[in-house]
Amino acid sequence: MRRIHSFAVAAGAAAAVAFSALPAATAAPSSLAAYNCAPGHFCIYNGWNGSGTRCQWSQDSKANTADDCSFIQRGQNVRSVWNGTGHRVQYYSQTNHKGRVGSTPAGAGGNLQGSYMIRSFKPQ
Numbered sequence: 001m002r003r004i005h006s007f008a009v010a011a012g013a014a015a016a017v018a019f020s021a022l023p024a025a026t027a028a029p030s031s032l033a034a035y036n037c038a039p040g041h042f043c044i045y046n047g048w049n050g051s052g053t054r055c056q057w058s059q060d061s062k063a064n065t066a067d068d069c070s071f072i073q074r075g076q077n078v079r080s081v082w083n084g085t086g087h088r089v090q091y092y093s094q095t096n097h098k099g100r101v102g103s104t105p106a107g108a109g110g111n112l113q114g115s116y117m118i119r120s121f122k123p124q
Contacts, residue, residue, distance in 0.1 A: 035109055037082040042089050044118050045080045046071040048111050052079070060085070061122040064095040078118045082109030088124040095119045 035050035037043035043056040044065070053076075055069035066072045083089050083104040093099040093116045101116055103124055 035082040
């Protein structure tokens with residue numbers, strides 16, 4: 001019994017590490033209420049699970065998110081996203097759609113690695 005329990009704990013820990021290493025948010029979050037994002041918008045947050053400061057855009061593409069996102073201007077990383085648009089959104093760690101780091105399908109979101117800023121985005 002003890003070996004099976006230890007194996008289950010180890011497998012669960014490995015799965016948690018594998019999920020946190022994913023570059024894009026593709027899984028639906030467990031609590032959608034935390035993701036306060038207007039329909040038709042792409043939202044980024046400096047906190048996990050849609051918490052903290054939110055920046056949102058209704059346009060399909062943005063070449064420089066620092067133009068109008070306070071926490072990106074302060075150099076803070078993006079920890080979670082929500083895509084309320086009708087299309088997949090690709091995001092980039094550099095301005096002008098360079099340095100692709102991930103994408104999120106329409107109507108989905110979740111936590112990211114939290115180790116980079118989203119500096120631009122566009123539809124896929």
